[in-house]
Amino acid sequence: MLNQLLASLVDGLLIGFVYGVAAMGLTLIWGVMRVINLAHGPIIALAMFGIYFLFAGANLNPYLALALVAMAALLFGLVMYGIVVHRVINAPHLSTLLATFAVNMMIIGTGTAVFTTSPFNVDFDLGRLTLGPLTLPVTRLIAAGASVLVTAALYFFLYRTPPGKAIRAVANNRDAAELMGIPSSRVLALSFGLGTMLAGVAGGLIATFFPFTILSGGTYELKSFVISVLGGLGNPLGALVGGLVLGSLEGLIPVFLPVNWVPVIEFGLFVVILLVRPSGLFGARQ
């Protein structure tokens, strides 16, 4: 029993790192421009398909493909900001919510027509690693490691490079940043692109060990919301910690309850946190 618990917990924690990266994308966009990107899930799903086709079609190593997918997701975010978000960035929440949701529908609609909703699978295996009582798939270990690296890179970017500092300045006070000569539109576009890139990276990593459909993104989007709120919307490091919390919950719940209770519990947790501590367990970065 104890071994089983330990195995489930470690399994959950490893996937939790990846969930954290996905949530970071969502939380970054909210923190900088107070927009909730409702196309988050479909972008994750598109990244999964990107990995699949680069791997199965072009025989590319999935981790090499991941770099390409990340670039594509960044580009997608820049374009999406320019076409969809920029016009309504100063409008009430309703407009940005509906605008990003419209993108969600277009991706899901077209994706369903092209790929159908049958599952795809990246047939990629790096074997297993045995550590005492634990047997861990290597792909999951790499995914967790990559997530930590991505987080570190994001923090380095935000705190040590000029564009990253510009993003933080705009997040802090857009008007003041403009007065200091920061081109806020470009910075917002970059932040949006970074957010979608993180979603893409998370999707790509998940695709290396879980089968997926075009609708899978929705599940991860919901998890990202829960995690973001758990860690405090707008706080990237909180998102990573929130990811670990949710991952371990997801590992442990199925030991005690049927697995299809997981979304009910996740959603319950989400509502409770929104009610009790809307700023998240670790406080939002203001």
Added chain:
Amino acid sequence: MISSSLRQPGLWLSLLLVAVIGAIPPLTQSATLRENMFTLLMFVAFASSLNIMLGYTGYVSFGHIVFFELGGYVGFYLLSAQKWPLAAAAAGGGLAAAALALLLGLSILRLRGAYFALATIGINEAMRAFINNFKPFGGPTGMSLNFAVYKQYGGPTQALWITYYSVLALTALVVLVSYLVKSSKFGLGLVSIREDEDAAMVMGVRAPCAKTWAFVISAIVPGMIGALFFFKNGNIEPGDAFRLHMSIEMIVMVMLGGQGTLLGPVLGAATYQQLRTYLLTSPIFKNLQLTFAGLSLLVIILFIPAGVVGWLRARLPRLRRVLE
């Protein structure tokens, strides 16, 4: 006060539109048209209900279809397991939906704007998972009606007509209620929440309370229609009942016609539903229905955020008296 507000031409125009749509099937006695108009009226009622939340109060609810589903399940349970008559079962479905809205409203409507929208996204999934695991509602296999049930309504054909007229009456009721809300002090409070929630609260609007009641009002009729719809269907199962895209299409309809107007949701729902019927039968667009809905939503948000009726009202001041 009510009698004077009932003389507004805007209300009668909307009701007339509903009546014209509703009169087509009885005049032609065509079963196909009846089924089409049933769906159309259902969406008119959904869109007008959602408009109370989305248009008047400015709160987007991404899971509004959950009230239809829950009402459908509760009504169906009352019909099949408890042998309640249809009217009572429909009322039960509406009450269940209202109770859920009250519960949700009391808990999550303290949240402002975007946080509320986030919370509504998960409702659908959570409810589906709950129903899938809930034994009295049949779990994943759902429930079905014994065919003999239709006998007490004068046979299946007669039962279909009864549900049709009920939906027509409910649709007219929603339009009337959303007009009464709009022209009341309560509705004024809702609109001021939409414009500036802090200012509204300073002016004495009890925002959390008003929002909750708006949510409850917008949930009742979708719940009742749920019971009627699944009575007509004869069976109910989670995969069939939980159609997330209907939530989304409701939003598109409201935005297309004009959020916050009375005629807008009626017009938007009728137009969108006709378009959708065309798209579903056209071989090219058959699979791209959702893409099309998304594209129309995006175009509306970016270029005519006030919707068709709002746009007309802004362009042609003379029409403002008629286009409520």
